[in-house]
Amino acid sequence: MDEGDHAVLEAWRERIGAARRGGSSLRLRGAGTKDFYGEELNGDILHLGSWRGIIDYEPSELVISARCGTPLSEVEAALAAHEQFLAFEPPAFGGDPTLGGIIAAGLSGPRRMFAGAARDFVLGARLLTAQGDLLRFGGAVMKNVAGFDVSRLLCGSLGILGILTEVSLKVLPRPRLEETRRLELSAGQAVTAFNRWQGLPLPLSGAAWWQGTAWVRLSGATAAVRAARAQIGGDAVPPLDAERFWSALRHYQLPPHAAASVWRVSLPQAAPRIDVPAEPLIDWGGALRWYANVPPEIDMRERARAVQGTALHWRGAPPGKRFPPLPAAIASLHRRLKERFDPAGVFNRGRLIAGV
């Protein structure tokens, strides 16, 4: 870190200290692509986007370490130059989110069930705490069991425990070959087929369904992808069309994502259709289903629970009612963690859980 870097951290420490003393809250913000996301947005904005840059990237280590404000486009360009990528395919929402925001939100794209979620790729993180300490958890190595896995805890924390100043992520080589098959199936048939294929050693990397069409992506060794074609059947999708579909799905830019009221239902992959008078958009081989414009009298949380699922009111939720409520014992663990990491409630108060 040079002098300018120290000055940035000092300025942040001052803001944190002032908020702590004044009993106010700071709202951590990278590129602002997820301003809509979370329960409550409280406090003065603390911009983190200027703390940017790749700290270390060596392709043969399969690890990239970068500052929180580094834009996704910069990270992906650096990786692409070495035929590597972020296999959890974070959504960009049509913008250019920062790495810190991506990890703090912990959202994952279509490869989630096949390659892993954002948290599966987190190897290490640095955290600027409410006390002003800059802490390092995990590291830049694949295997590390020294201490509690705080870096993974920070993934999806929506910034309530502190400022994620730097992250180290595992990256993967780009598959040699990728191709998409398209099949005309009903939603039910698609979910059945997705689950059957996933029980076989096939190089799947995406399985989605929308409006009567199942989309199946194959990625891997050339021979494996070729051999899988016959088992999947259907028609080959031209590469540009395939790219357009997976990109829209990944970045949440298909029409159901943009409806006035949208439910995101996560459930066991082979769960039957849930009792809702609307056809979903299905992702994650059946484990993620989006429902747009569900009549308000339908209790989506209850319907999801009935199939061991969980429902998040993605868009159009009443204030403080976006995320599924936590059971009492788990909510109390959240409050106790928050009290110990951020007793004055400086960071993103209420963003993950109303009032916490």
Next chain:
Amino acid sequence: MEAPELPDIVGALRAVLPAECVLERAEERRPYECDGLTAFRSVPAVVVLPRTEDEVRRTLLTCHRLKVPLVARGSGTGLSGGATPHPAGVLLSCARMSRVLEVDPINRIARVEPGVPNLKISEAAAPHQLYYAPDPSSQVACSIGGNVAENSGGVHCLKYGLTVHNVLGVRGYTVAGERIELGGQAPDSAGLDLLALTIGSEGLLLIVTEVLVRLIPRPPCAQLVMASFADVQSAGSAVAAIIAAGTIPAALEMMDRKATAAVEPFVHAGYDLQAAAILLVESDGTPEEVREQVQEIERVLRAAGATALRVSESEAERLRLWSGRKNAFPAAGRLSPDYYCMDGTIPRKHVGHVLEAIERMEREYGLRCMNVFHAGDGNLHPVILFDANEPGSWERADRFGAEILELCVQLGGTITGEHGVGLEKLNSMCVQFSPAERAAFFAVKEAFDPDGLLNPGKLIPTLARCAEYGRMHVHGGAMPHPDLPRF
């Protein structure tokens, strides 16, 4: 050390548990005095062997009310003293909670009790051509509950991930006896990722009573390539070259000449004893995939200077080549009266450098060290050979080991890749983490267990503890379960 008598805890447990669940006679408690790290022993005040979740809950409520420490134990194969009992506390063994509750081949999951041995899950899933991927070398014995506590790996975690990547959910109890469910079959989970925090928490946060694991299709085909190298540097470079070529093998292991020489007389694996180091590189998948990948691996290894290559031509040959790797530690026990095994991780690029540094340290400390190594993950297992009966020998081994771990930390690595901190590496934690970082670990602990009753004194060193000292020391190769393959 014999435990102080604590009749109140025994009586209180007897009042809420069936008689056969509570062991209090000294000869019944003695077998629990240590785990795989035999240098640390202490007999627990009482042993509880619950059969049901409710019995676990009652045990916790009793300990919580009386403020008595509780240490959970799976199969006791751990190598860092994570299950070393507290002399004034309860040792809770999950051995009787060993049922596979459900295998669902459609959703590809299994629900199991914590005492189920790792390999039993794959056996239960085998009729569906599915298996549970993490494969610690002790997998015939080690329990899934212990794997969750340690975030165990295995030789195939380069491709298939660690426990944290393969466990979908756990059910368990807080120290106050509240039931907690984390994760589940639905991939989204509200709130903080407490599941990831629990995995690898060494029994300090929750007592897990049920584990939901992901099953994956068994690859129909696997082949192993053995490559010989004239020096360790070029073997290290070959590891980086394989990864840089865009290939993730199923396993990528290295053994140096001292290690191959130690195992070959016992196992007859067919290792190249002329090579300074060998690499074992496995490819798995469909036959087409394996054929393509093996060709690629051979090409990269040749270009990286391999002096000889051998590709397994049968399943028997593949398993024989693996058997030497898996028996490296029992072999060390036959070679030397004592050995001390390390578990550091480094960025892969430093492999050659670290192995050369270890050679220098061998001369400096006057001790031999053989190296087996999960090269693909950068996870080193140097094994320092010594004779505790020779004055000063253990002290030299101990300093040697500490110097290796400090080098790992200096190079951006870690003091433990897969064995855990437990009691063994409390001192090294002081090297890797600042006081503020250790305070954050204590903050996590206090949020779950404010009285510090669950596995106290493990994982996080206190400021005072950072001045103390204690390490793994295997005397006469006398590990429990000496027949088990290791690492």
